[in-house]
Amino acid sequence: MSSKIIIISIIAYFLGNVSASYLIAKLTKGIDIRKYGSGNAGATNVMRTLGTKAAILAFLGDAIKGVIAVILGNMVAGEVGQIAAGIFVVIGHNWPVLLGFKGGKGIATTIGVMTAINPFIVAAIVPIGIIIIIITKYVSLASITGMIIFPIFMLITRQPTKLIIFSFILSVMALYRHKSNIKKLIQGTESKIGEKVSKL
Secondary structure: OHHHHHHHHHHHHHHHOOOHHHHHHHHHHOOOHHHEOOOOOOHHHHHHHHOHHHHHHHHHHHHHHHHHHHHHHHHHHHHHHHHHHHHHHHHHHHOOHHHOOOOOOOHHHHHHHHHHHOHHHHHHHHHHHHHHHHHHOOHHHHHHHHHHHHHHHHHHOOOOHHHHHHHHHHHHHHHHHOHHHHHHHHHOOOOOOOOOOOEO
16 A cells, blocks of 8 residues: 555656646746746736636646546545645645746645545635635735635534545645745735736
């Protein structure tokens, strides 16, 4: 079993390295999305740089690889396999060796991972995030709030202990990746949807 976990973790990590945001920016505009706006290879930065349609494709692409990783993990090593794959596909997205360890913040991929594991939790959290975005125009605030309540929802709904621990790990990774956003939100300098971006 341990060898299977190692194998699926490696596969999931490199699957996470496939950045939809990076590829879409390169293929459509010939640019490195990480040199624009926030410097983040994620759907929000794609929206600010390339527009809504490109952002939707980037979000879906990064979410789908999360789904695929969990399905493969389950096929190879059951529940433990899907948990390992879920964690490592997000790590691969956030810190991709193929992109110099400079990736995204993992929200879309995390949503994909959790959709494959527990779609009901995702269905409960995503609308909250959408409401926050509509009211405040801060995507980062919605992401941060969603990742804080994610493990809380897992506890409240009495999910298996392994999945609760799993949710805490994903939450901590997401919050760590959003540390600069948290600082900007506190200082009142965080960018809102619709604001123009500039080259780094």
